[in-house]
Amino acid sequence: GAVVSQHPSRVICKSGTSVKIECRSLDFQATTMFWYRQFPKQSLMLMATSNEGSKATYEQGVEKDKFLINHASLTLSTLTVTSAHPEDSSFYICSARGLAEGGGSYNEQFFGPGTRLTVL
Amino acid sequence: GDSVTQMEGPVTLSEEAFLTINCTYTATGYPSLFWYVQYPGEGLQLLLKATKADDKGSNKGFEATYRKETTSFHLEKGSVQVSDSAVYFCAFNSGGGADGLTFGKGTHLIIQP
Numbered sequence: 726g727a728v729v730s731q732h733p734s735r736v737i738c739k740s741g742t743s744v745k746i747e748c749r750s751l752d753f754q755a756t757t758m759f760w761y762r763q764f765p766k767q768s769l770m771l772m773a774t775s776n777e778g779s780k781a782t783y784e785q786g787v788e789k790d791k792f793l794i795n796h797a798s799l800t801l802s803t804l805t806v807t808s809a810h811p812e813d814s815s816f817y818i819c820s821a822r823g824l825a826e827g828g829g830s831y832n833e834q835f836f837g838p839g840t841r842l843t844v845l
Numbered sequence: 846g847d848s849v850t851q852m853e854g855p856v857t858l859s860e861e862a863f864l865t866i867n868c869t870y871t872a873t874g875y876p877s878l879f880w881y882v883q884y885p886g887e888g889l890q891l892l893l894k895a896t897k898a899d900d901k902g903s904n905k906g907f908e909a910t911y912r913k914e915t916t917s918f919h920l921e922k923g924s925v926q927v928s929d930s931a932v933y934f935c936a937f938n939s940g941g942g943a944d945g946l947t948f949g950k951g952t953h954l955i956i957q958p
Binding site: 729759761766767768769770771774784818820833834835836837838839 | 849881886887888889890891894934944945946947948949950951
């Protein structure tokens with residue numbers, strides 16, 4: 726099956742610093758990656774959609790200068806939270822869909838395990 | 846706006862009980878509907894899906910039917926097991942598979958032996 730990893734799984738940082746979260750597709754080429762944010766006891770909220778080699782498309786209300794997304798290769802997307810503040814503390818989840826090994830494409834999204842960000 | 850409403854948990858059942866987790870949606874157009882499951886410490890996994898009205902998705906004994914007239918996609922299982930304990934998310938996208946998903950808040954299911 727298709728596997729998506731995230732790194733780190735947990736990060737604690739000081740207010741004002743920047744934090745980078747990596748999302749990797751381990752056994753398939755991810756032509757599209759999605760970034761979600763989940764608050765406690767809330768649903769996952771789509772933040773942005775990125776296609777390999779092009780700029781990310783952000784959902785309404787998500788600051789693109791605050792949450793920098795790079796999808797430079799078919800197996801890696803990064804989310805950088807710039808000048809993080811305590812209100813950015815949350816659970817960030819990525820998902821990916823794309824090309825299966827041996828041909829064909831995946832119609833479903835495969836999710837990473839998530840990254841817990843705590844800003845002090 | 847687009848949204849998903851699902852039962853709030855936790856839902857606690859005994860093993861072999863019948864399970865229903867309600868889900869209704871508000872969406873424009875003709876969305877595809879999904880149920881995802883998240884086991885402790887793991888990422889979300891697709892459980893089942895339906896892409897058009899009256900389709901029934903099924904997997905691992907779970908099933909859900911796309912009801913356009915009631916905008917619902919209720920999850921059912923006839924006999925639950927302890928291993929079914931997890932958080933279940935109802936979701937949809939607007940079609941084409943390329944769009945991001947709109948999720949419900951999730952329902953925590955606890956099955957007791």
